[in-house]
Amino acid sequence: MGKQSIKSKDLSKLGYRHDVTRGLAMNLAARHFKHVPKEEILAQLQDVLLEPKKYLQHPALAPLALKLAPPVTTQPFETFDLKPESAPLKIYGAKEIEVIAKKQMELALRLPVAVQGALMPDAHAGFGLPIGGVLVVDNAVIPYAVGLDIGCRMAMSVFNVPEKFLQTNAFQLKKALKEFTHFGIEGGLDFAQEHDVLDHPDFQATSLLRKLHGKAVKQLGTSGTGNHFVEFGALELLEQNTLGLPAGTYLALLSHSGSRGFGAAVAKHYSALAMDLCELPREAKSLAWLSLDSEAGQEYWLSMQLAGDYAQACHDRIHLNLAKAIGEKPVARVENHHNFAWKEVSGNGQELVVHRKGATPAHAGELGFIPGSMTTAGYLVSGKGVADALFSASHGAGRRLSRGRAKESFTMSDLKKRLSGAGVTLIGGSTEEHTLAYKDIDTVMQAQHQLVDIHGKFLPKVVRMHKE
Template identity: 30%
Template sequence: MTSPERAQLPITLADTAAPVRMWLPPEEADSAAVAQLRNIASLPWVHGVRAMPDCHLGIGATVGSVIAMRGAVSPAAVGVDIGCGVAAVRTDLVEEDLEDLGTLRSAIEAAIPVGFAAHEEALSSRELTRLGARGGLEEFWEGFSALPESVQKREKKARTQLGTMGGGNHFAELCVDDRDGRVWITLHSGSRNIGKEVAEVHIARAKGLEHNAQLSDRNLAVFLADSPGMDAYVRDVQWAQEYASRSREIMIGLFQDAVSQHWGARGREVRFDMPVNCHHNYLSLEQIDGEDMVITRKGAISTRGGDLALIPGSMGVGSYIVRGLANPDSFYSASHGAGRKMSRNAAKKTFTVSDLAKQTEGIETRKDAGVLDEIPSAYKDLHAVMKYQSDLVEPVAHLQTVLCVKG
């Protein structure tokens, strides 16, 4: 795919109520996603919308969208997997050290519950400390009592799912930096079922509010500022975001454990550095164009502060470690990944298990019907996505997948 000239991007959609700017060539933009972006921009509270190069149709709000609102927030603009995001850490291993990856994959799958699975018991404070997780976990759990009453009944499940990966597009990978051969651990996960339940409670509440009755898409229902509904939503979503962040931190520790034991049995001590942990489905309160606003990123990362972040591609394609360029034009944001170009059902109908095996050749991973919807061809070209946002992030490393654990 040919990269566009830099002067072409971003483009501004014509005739929108609030400005919509896209880091994607018009000919590659899905018409349904563009219509959805226009609809979002029609909300009276919206200051502006930014669409990342991986954007595609979502429920209510477009995946790959960044929305700045005055005095309101739409739960659909965060989505149901609150706090979904990525983490990474570099090892001092190099490609030549890699061996017996099938055994290592089995060890990772045994250490990190995937799919609908959870830990048999919540991990103890001693175990979490050993894994390098942050302290203050009991103080964090005190916030659970403020969540919706229907959600509080799920506390045991939430505790045992902390530090578990889930399914879908979530993964744990071992990757190699194609420049220096250094081996990285990468991870993609969210807030599990507890975040989904929090989101669904608030989406239903927002849909029932009178000021949302005339919306063309009730999925875009909003809470208004200084209302009990908005205060409760912001509080609960921030709790779920913290849950997701802590969960990734724990899984990175479990992954490091598996790696250390794998090479420790061979007399090799492994060291880790350059940790990354960031959300890409979340809200924050930020200054945009000199005003305090609610910013929702649904499939987008923050580039404020120039911190390191991870932008993954599809299963087996790898990822980019990037540094944010803090471009205010994008509301200080960049893409969260490659982005899907076809639905899961379409992928299952289009491709076969044989296609999956060919497209993941040389990678230690599942190659069965259970992950067929995650086949690389169901996703956009990650390298093109990176070129389209060259003014938003600076690539630090391109990581090629050698091992992938899926739910």
């Protein structure tokens, strides 16, 4: 836009009559068109006002187009029956997957919109879709198949420091995790967090997103409960790795968490809306969908994308804060979403929606990280692009025991012995995350050797989790 910025009066002259659309237009112009001449962006904003439908898929202006011309179709209430037969399903590591998870996946594949599915070797029972389930549908999105923790992701920073750093600076690493991370539903960090995502214009796109902005500000840079963690450890990079670093052992920082209360509120709102609009048989009601041609479907899609960006921002802050705390700069970063939906083109050229609930995207050459447990290895991987697996891999080792059963089966005394034996220091945590509550990570990796290449092995050393 050069030296001149778009003003409210400029937009009023174009015909923008409402404060919300004027504010959204100004935010989008400032964010995405910084170097575009003022006359050109004003001409484009006028075109959006005149023909908003043309811009509903525009990478920058879609939120404004959605405000100016919500889709004319509202999803009517409908009752659906399940198909008698499931759509095609490919299972990896079937021997290690419980029957209930397979049944959940087969049920999802009987939805009228279902096209294809896959189960990863870490799969276990979940809500709606099983964890480790990948579901492809046509022109729809299923909020409960994305999950409550929208955009949950892994992020790893690699530091080029000697291996002995982990031993000689163990106290410093533990102190950094205590002071610069926060876990749990309540509260936040004791110092202000900043990130461009908080200024994202999509926070103004719906009344729900506007209400959730304050929660997003408060929880930025924090982690949740359950299996979310932040940990330092040793990354052993193989000779042939895609990070462009020499083979050897590096200090690495690994985090696992998602979009916090913001994402959970979006998931609950649109899951309830989908169930109000799409009535399914009782056993499948949580798999209700929103049509992508409907206003609700487009609102959820926009909100899901923003929740994913927010989850990434939380990891950005975690890694920035901890890197500063230990006085080191990372030489590489690897991250990947799960609990998300993507628009992907099938082999016959049809655009479909791929839900990965607890599954790692694994297109050819795509980097990702697959963790084990707090005392076992995790793996830096790249995808092999296997179509039968829906270009996916596992997102971890996968639970062998539910959290309730783990609590009943293990004691803190036993957990401490296992931590000591593995040379791991744990801050917080509980028996719910006991290493024996998880499947054997190496068995899981062997079951998906067709899906990913391994580039490095990570061993946790100082781990922080939520204390129940």
